[in-house]
Amino acid sequence: MSLPSALTAVAPLAKSLADQTKENSWINILIFVGFVAITMVVVFRASRNNNTAADYYAAGRSFSGGQNGTAIAGDYLSAASFLGITGAIAINGYDGFLYSIGFLVAWLVALLLVAELLRNTGKFTMADVLAFRLKQRPVRIAAATTTLVVCFFYLLAQMAGAGGLVSLLLGLDSSNLVGQNIVIAVVGVLMIVYVLIGGMKGTTWVQIIKAFLLIIGAAIMTIIVLAMNGFNLSALMDAAVQTSVNEGGVGEALLNPGAAYGKAPLDFISLALALVLGTAALPHVLMRFYTVPTAKEARKSVVWAIWLIGGFYIFTLVLGYGAGALIGKQAILDAPGGVNAAAPLLAFVIGGPLLLGFISAVAFATILAVVAGLTITAAASFAHDIYSNVIVKGEPKPEMEVKVARRTVVVIGLVAIGGGILANGQNIAFLVALAFAIAASANLPTIIYSLFWKKFTTQGALWSMYGGLAAAIxxxxxxxxxxxxxxxxxxxxDFAWFPLANPGIISIPLAFFLGWLGTVLDKNAEDPRIQAEMEVRSLTGIGAEKAVDH
Amino acid sequence: MGNSAHESAAGPVDFVAEQNSEEFQALKKSHRSFVLPVAAGFLLWYFAYVLLAAYAHDFMSIKVWGNINIGLILGLLQFVTTFGITAWYVSYANRKLDPQATVIRQRLEAQIDAANLTKEEV
Known part of the structure; x- marks a missing residue:
């Protein structure tokens, strides 16, 4: 979500800020090491009961709705949300705000149409639900494929972003690639340790702690920025406009739509579609609903998540205009880290090195928590869907599945480190947008059809998933x-012939259409008894997986 | 191949009969008659907002109070409606959906327990 710019003018403020942050980088490192130490203790304590698949993938289904909702917020509010949206509002004003609306409204799809029904019918992965009443092998392979692809792009974006962040937070030069790559490797290794030892329980606690720190940090900054402007949003926006006018920027236009997407409205609509329909189809979000004991707790999780995420995005509106007012577009773009530097620089200006250290450590923690969630999702999908249900055909030796999952974690961690190093410095914005677009096109139609459309068949599912995936890519x-x-x-x-940066506006409707077409052309009908079972289970919770007793 | 990999949770339950029962049809109707129209409604409202933000710049830029313009108000209203729909659905689910679902689930669980008991006695 970063919006890189080729501006080269050097603003003195950015330079002095960058120097000062560099001098204080030991505080950032100290606070970050403290976070790692605390979470490691929690992860080790959480790892004592990690023997069965339900423990390892779903934390024994023992989290409460409130805990899981906080963890969802921790999983969802990635560095792109925090740093990216704050920076986008600081630079593009109103158009940056548009992102956060799509990211929030999307949760209503999860609340109304997906979360509870999924909790009642599935076990560990998205494929459990999609393959419930269709032919197991082909549908599982397709669902595992789309899960792995979405996780891969999302993971790559987070890892590549970690490298860029470092230049700002640890005071490394943007050109210090070796230093950045070492940090990417450190993030990857820490993530492997968390997930390997802690499983879903450890990962969840890391996300809860991180969400708590992130929301507290953002709230403190929001209150300071508002206090500086007499708790008047209009006055704050005035200050941002004034700073923009002083540096010869767009001025008033900051408050109106059009700064980022004025020339490409279709691009924006395509992105908006992918955001609102992608969230409820992200495999790592869906998997979180299995960590609670009942569908009712799954509902509570989403409610918690909506309040926390919504509150946070309102903070980013204040923080974005605050950064615009106190630092200015030019100074932000000139700082190492560019647009992503807005939030850390703002922390430094209003709270000195200590607040900067806290916010920087939170930004690191954010990347760690998100990559851990993605990794356990991808590992569970490979071990549960591909290994257990396809390779050994539903008869894995006891404990073998979790062993395979743990090995997969190591492989994914190494791939993420390698990919992150290769993608370092790339335009990462499109990786996240692509992950949402693929999730919305490859997963959502099949999720909705299999929960709500009685006649849906295997052929429809396969056409929709593979068609949506291929179209998006x-x-x-x-x-x-x-x-x-x-x-x-x-x-x-130059081999581009598709004019839009986001494929959603074509690939999502296409995937819905293919799901319908594949079904009506299918000569085989599915077993109505299993459809009946799925429907009764999804709404009543009969036979749903229970919490594990220890 | 086939559907053998997921074990049926409830051997003795005839799910087709259950699905066609009046009780279940009533639950299904309560669920769908709420979630489907509300989902359609919030998606329409969201896309109306997105289209305005994409094409109606002048309208969105009209100032209402200080620097607060229509665009910002409509954007914040998206937050308000999201919170509102969330609270509305939770209250509806607690009042209407959960009691119906619980009755059916308890009846089916009793049926399964009874069948398991008979099996053990034999």
Whole structure:
């Protein structure tokens, strides 16, 4: 979600800020080490009962709705949300705010249509639900494929982002690639340790602690910024406009839509569609609903998540305009880390090195918590869907599945480190948008159809999942983010024929259409008894997986 | 191949008959008659907002109070409606959905327990 810019002018404020943050980088490191130490103790304590698959993947289904809702907020409020949206509002004003609305409204899809029904019918993974009443093997393979692809892109974005963040937070130069790569490796190794030892329980606690720190930190900053402007939002916006005018920027236009998407409204609509429909189909979000004992607790989780995430996005509105007012667009773009530097620089200006250290450590913790959640989801999908249900055909030796999952964690961790190093410095914004677009096109139609449409068949599911996946990836490969524009991934080449940066507006409706077409053309009908069982289970909770007693 | 990999939780329950029962149909109707229209409603409202933000810049830029313009108010209203729909659904589910679902679930669980008991006695 970062919005890189090629501006080269050097503003003195940014330079002095960057120097000062560099001098104080030991405070950042100290606070971050403290976070790691505390979470490690929690993870070790949480790991004592991690023997069965239900313990390892679903934390024994023993978290309360409030705990799980906080963990969901910790999982969902990634560095892109915190640093990216604050920076986007500071630089593009109103258009940055648009992101947060899509990210929040999306939770209503999860609340109304997905969370409880999924909790009642599934066991560990998204594929459990999708394959419930369809043919197990092909549907599981398809669902595991889309799960792994979404997790991979999301993971890559987080890891690559970690490298960029470091330049600002630890005072490394943007050109110090070795230093950045070491940090990417440290993040990867820590993440492997958390997930390997702590399983879902440890991961959940890391996310809860991180969500708590992030929301407290953002709340403190919001109160300080508002207090500086007499608790008047309009006065704060005035100050941001004034700073913008002083540096020769857009001024008043900061308050109106159009700064980022004025010339590309279709691009914005496509992104809006992917955001609102992608959230309820992100595998790592869906998997969190299995960590609570009942569907009612799953509902409570979403309610908690909506309040926490919504409150947080309102904070980012204040923080974004606050950064715009106190630091200014030019100074932010000139700082190492660019647009992502807005929130840390603001922390420094209003709270000195200590608040900067706290916010920087939270930003690191954010990346750790999110990559841990993604890794356990991908490992569970491989071990449970591919290994247990496809390779050994539903008859794994006891404890073998968890063993396979743990090995997968190590492999994914190493792939994430390697991928993060390769993708370091790339335009990572499109990776996150792509993950949402793939989730919305490849997963959501099949989730909705299999929960709400009696006649839905295996062929419909396969056409929709593979069709949606292929459409999203092909369109992005031939879009301006990969080639043919200034900010493109591959410089100097131009094979783009799809004009939009986000494929959602085409690939999502296409996937819904393919699911319908595949079903009506299918000569085989599915077993109505299993459809009946799924429907009764989904609404009543009969036969749903119970919490594990220890 | 087939559907053998997921074990049926409730051997003795005839789910097709259960699905067609009046009690279950009433629960299903209570659920769908709420979630489907509300989902359609909030998606329409969200996309109306997105289209205004994308194409109606002048309208969104009209100032209402100080620097607070229509765009910001509509954006914050999206937050308000999201919180409101959440509270509305929770209250509806607690009042209407949970009691119906509990009755059916308890009846089916009793049926399963009885069947298991007979099995053990034999």
């Amino acid at each position: 092909i369109l992005i490969a031939f879009s301006p983010v990969v080639s043919g524009s200034e900010k493109a991934m591959i410089h100097g080449a």
